Amino acid sequence: QKEVEQNSGPLSVPEGAIASLNCTYSDRGSQSFFWYRQYSGKSPELIMSIYSNGDKEDGRFTAQLNKASQYVSLLIRDSQPSDSATYLCAVRGTSYGKLTFGQGTILTVHP
Amino acid sequence: GAVVSQHPSRVICKSGTSVKIECRSLDFQATTMFWYRQFPKQSLMLMATSNEGSKATYEQGVEKDKFLINHASLTLSTLTVTSAHPEDSSFYICSARRTSGNSFQETQYFGPGTRLLVL
Numbered sequence: 001q002k003e004v005e006q007n008s009g010p011l012s013v014p015e016g017a018i019a020s021l022n023c024t025y026s027d028r029g030s031q032s033f034f035w036y037r038q039y040s041g042k043s044p045e046l047i048m049s050i051y052s053n054g055d056k057e058d059g060r061f062t063a064q065l066n067k068a069s070q071y072v073s074l075l076i077r078d079s080q081p082s083d084s085a086t087y088l089c090a091v092r093g094t095s096y097g098k099l100t101f102g103q104g105t106i107l108t109v110h111p
Numbered sequence: 112g113a114v115v116s117q118h119p120s121r122v123i124c125k126s127g128t129s130v131k132i133e134c135r136s137l138d139f140q141a142t143t144m145f146w147y148r149q150f151p152k153q154s155l156m157l158m159a160t161s162n163e164g165s166k167a168t169y170e171q172g173v174e175k176d177k178f179l180i181n182h183a184s185l186t187l188s189t190l191t192v193t194s195a196h197p198e199d200s201s202f203y204i205c206s207a208r209r210t211s212g213n214s215f216q217e218t219q220y221f222g223p224g225t226r227l228l229v230l
Contacts, residue, residue: 032217043204043224044155088154092217097143097208099219103154 003027004091006102015111019076023089023102026070032092033065033072034099037085044088048074079109114138115207117222124195125230131191132225134205140185141207145219146178149202161188195229202226 007022021035032051036044050056050063050072062075072091076083089102114137124130134144144161159180160168167180179191188207192199203226206219 034218036221043202043221046218046220049218090219097160097217098145098157101155 003093003100004089004102006087006089006105008103008105010106010108012108012110013079015079015081015109017079017109019079019083019107019109021074021076021087021089021105021107023072023074023091024070025072025089025091025093025100027091027093027100028067028070030067030070030091030093033063034090034092035061035063035072035074036088036090036101037083038088038104039085047087076107079107081109081111084108113207113209113218113220115205115220115222117205117225119225120223121226121228123228123230126196127194129191129193130195130227131189132203132205132227134188134190134207134222136186136207136209136220139207139209141188141209142185143208144182144188145206145208146180146188146190147204147206149204149224155204158190163188192227195227197229200227200229 004025013019035048038044048063050065056063060077064073086104086106088104090099116135118133142163146158147155158173161180161182163182169175182188204224205222210217
């Protein structure tokens with residue numbers, strides 16, 4: 001079992017729709033969770049961080065965390081073509097400072 | 112967000128030469144930086160953790176004598192790829208850890224990456 005697993009994708013949604021990205025993790029002791037966006041040929045850019053169970057909203061982005069289910073998700077409302085990118089879920093477990101990344105989900109928002 | 116720079120952004124070198132990549136945190140001090148490598152259509156692979164003033168911690172399978180890491184100050188870490196070969200061609204990305212009052216709310220910010228091509 002991979003330590004951090006994301007829905008395989010690619011995911012394609014129409015402009016204006018909600019895009020839902022999912023991630024599960026295996027280390028039950030994990031405390032910090034991050035979503036990064038990576039455009040083709042560029043380095044990852046931090047979108048959201050979440051540390052407590054529940055929802056965290058920032059603009060069009062909502063991160064959801066359920067530690068009991070070892071599940072973290074990212075919702076993108078009113079998706080725009082500029083949201084088309086690879087989204088990386090990252091988890092910081094018990095190893096101090098290190099992030100473990102999922103394989104990424106490619107999102108395409110079509111006009 | 113915080114700003115992390117990398118230099119150079121792109122380098123082409125001949126097989127057998129060494130290449131140094133610099134990673135700087137521009138607006139915060141980073142006691143810890145990380146070096147990743149990413150091959151096309153793959154996710155990030157952590158190579159090593161760079162700690163200011165001490166030896167780097169390498170991930171399993173990463174040759175420490177080939178990938179030399181130096182973290183001489185709180186804002187600068189360098190990765191030197193020694194005797195580079197074509198299979199070392201990749202996208203090398205550093206990140207710097209920004210700490211806050213709460214230790215588990217630390218965040219990593221990535222540099223823009225360095226694309227290395229070894230001929």
